[in-house]
Amino acid sequence: MKKSIFIALCVMALAFQPLFAGGIQQGAQNTGLVQGKGQAKYVFLFIGDGMSMSQISAAEVFSTARSSSDIKVTKLGFTQFPVSGLATTYDAGTFITDSASAGTAIATGNKTLSGVINMDAGKTVKFKPITDYIRDAKMKVGIVSTVTLNHATPASFYSTASSRSNYYDIAVQLASSNIDYYGGGSLLQRRGKNNDQKDVVEMAKSNGFTYVDTIDGFNRLKPGMGKIIAISPRLQDDGAMPYQLDIRKGDLTIADFTKKGIELLDNPNGFFFMVESGKVDWACHANDAGAAISDVLAMDDAIRAALEFANRHPKETLIIVTGDHETGGMTIGFAGTQYDTFFNKVALQTKSYVAFDDEVLKPYKAKTQVANAKLADLIPAIKESFGIDYNSLSDFQKQQIEFSFQRSMGNEQIRSFAEDKYLLYGGYEPLTVKLTQIMNQTAGIGWTSYSHTGVPVPVFAKGVHQEIFGGYYDNTDLFFKLASVMNLNVPAKTK
Numbered sequence: 248m249k250k251s252i253f254i255a256l257c258v259m260a261l262a263f264q265p266l267f268a269g270g271i272q273q274g275a276q277n278t279g280l281v282q283g284k285g286q287a288k289y290v291f292l293f294i295g296d297g298m299s300m301s302q303i304s305a306a307e308v309f310s311t312a313r314s315s316s317d318i319k320v321t322k323l324g325f326t327q328f329p330v331s332g333l334a335t336t337y338d339a340g341t342f343i344t345d346s347a348s349a350g351t352a353i354a355t356g357n358k359t360l361s362g363v364i365n366m367d368a369g370k371t372v373k374f375k376p377i378t379d380y381i382r383d384a385k386m387k388v389g390i391v392s393t394v395t396l397n398h399a400t401p402a403s404f405y406s407t408a409s410s411r412s413n414y415y416d417i418a419v420q421l422a423s424s425n426i427d428y429y430g431g432g433s434l435l436q437r438r439g440k441n442n443d444q445k446d447v448v449e450m451a452k453s454n455g456f457t458y459v460d461t462i463d464g465f466n467r468l469k470p471g472m473g474k475i476i477a478i479s480p481r482l483q484d485d486g487a488m489p490y491q492l493d494i495r496k497g498d499l500t501i502a503d504f505t506k507k508g509i510e511l512l513d514n515p516n517g518f519f520f521m522v523e524s525g526k527v528d529w530a531c532h533a534n535d536a537g538a539a540i541s542d543v544l545a546m547d548d549a550i551r552a553a554l555e556f557a558n559r560h561p562k563e564t565l566i567i568v569t570g571d572h573e574t575g576g577m578t579i580g581f582a583g584t585q586y587d588t589f590f591n592k593v594a595l596q597t598k599s600y601v602a603f604d605d606e607v608l609k610p611y612k613a614k615t616q617v618a619n620a621k622l623a624d625l626i627p628a629i630k631e632s633f634g635i636d637y638n639s640l641s642d643f644q645k646q647q648i649e650f651s652f653q654r655s656m657g658n659e660q661i662r663s664f665a666e667d668k669y670l671l672y673g674g675y676e677p678l679t680v681k682l683t684q685i686m687n688q689t690a691g692i693g694w695t696s697y698s699h700t701g702v703p704v705p706v707f708a709k710g711v712h713q714e715i716f717g718g719y720y721d722n723t724d725l726f727f728k729l730a731s732v733m734n735l736n737v738p739a740k741t742k
């Protein structure tokens with residue numbers, strides 16, 4: 248080959264490299280891809296658990312509908328990023344991944360079975376998460392999640408576990424880790440499944456962590472204090488942070504934990520900061536669009552904090568926003584509303600399904616015998632919580648609510664009906680899930696599942712080397728792309 252042709256081909260290959268999703272993995276071992284530009288020194292990875300385009304689009308439509316009846320889309324901060332791509336979500340055993348195998352794909356570049364964290368499908372080989380390589384490169388690492396810190400997605404960034412349910416074992420790994428900052432929800436099973444093991448918070452403290460779970464403690468956190476675990480002073484379901492919809496004055500938000508992380512992690516060697524909005528997934532499992540949307544918007548606020556940081560370090564910062572999978576089979580469009588949507592109805596919701604359960608339904612059930620239970624007792628609270636005007640509902644909808652109310656109250660006569668309880672209520676409080684479904688349906692929002700679905704997720708990128716995140720690629724490629732832009736010495740992708 249003539250030298251001039253060879254050079255021309257090399258130039259073309261370099262020029263087109265960002266277009267090929269597969270191009271990066273071959274060269275991922277300390278790749279020269281970042282030549283010509285500095286490496287990404289400050290990297291943010293925001294993961295909306297259970298967030299695909301439906302959840303994002305719903306948040307955009309909602310943002311418009313709460314103030315106007317115009318048909319237009321109010322873009323979120325991150326949907327205005329200059330580069331967008333798509334990532335597959337299937338894992339080694341199913342087209343419909345769970346958060347453990349999805350987290351493993353993103354954090355290690357390997358596919359595995361659902362339920363497994365950072366190990367192969369045979370559960371014998373351990374995979375090193377990207378954060379290990381980042382620590383080796385002397386950069387700091389932060390991990391924030393609105394759910395518990397030993398839940399599958401955050402756990403994928405610091406642990407290995409043959410089962411995501413090994414919460415205590417994962418928490419022990421958190422306690423012995425060298426992650427600089429953990430923030431958000433609490434630790435599940437911190438004294439073991441039977442509450443009889445050594446407290447992992449004590450283990451973390453003896454391993455040099457400062458642990459805070461109060462507002463004062465949080466406000467006192469400053470750079471130079473060493474490794475930190477900061478827990479939300481108020482917790483909601485299963486030790487997670489409250490839904491944004493249920494946030495009260497004085498509660499810490501995902502944006503607060505992100506801002507604090509930026510303050511604590513900022514250092515001359517750079518940092519990697521993973522922030523998970525974990526309850527978009529939980530809300531979608533429960534078919535509660537209002538709670539899911541408000542948590543997408545809360546994550547957008549957190550991303551704005553990263554954007555402010557990026558404005559101060561534009562040549563060295565990269566912000567990536569993605570989901571790990573879609574949850575609920577949520578869509579904009581419902582058979583009953585045909586071509587119309589009424590998202591202004593979602594804006595009337597004041598409580599998540601969890602807050603309705605905790606603050607309305609549970610107290611009512613505790614003080615009311617089945618024989619005395621009347622749906623009419625709860626109609627004002629239903630209006631206040633979900634904006635549902637009971638009298639305006641169709642007879643069919645009223646019947647569904649009455650039926651689910653009886654089911655929630657434990658009416659055994661109704662329970663003996665042969666319909667499929669799972670398909671109707673997904674294991675949630677029958678009344679609550681029926682209320683969110685009916686409100687969502689009247690708004691023109693449809694649901695197909697109480698589980699995850701198998702559609703791809705979008706990836707939004709802004710900052711140094713943003714261009715390589717365009718295109719349609721595998722979720723495992725996110726690991727190699729991140730390793731590449733941070734110039735990490737990771738193993739090449741195996742086929």
Ligand SMILES: [Zn+2]
Pocket residue numbers: 296297345346347349400528571572
């Ligand atoms: Zn997930």
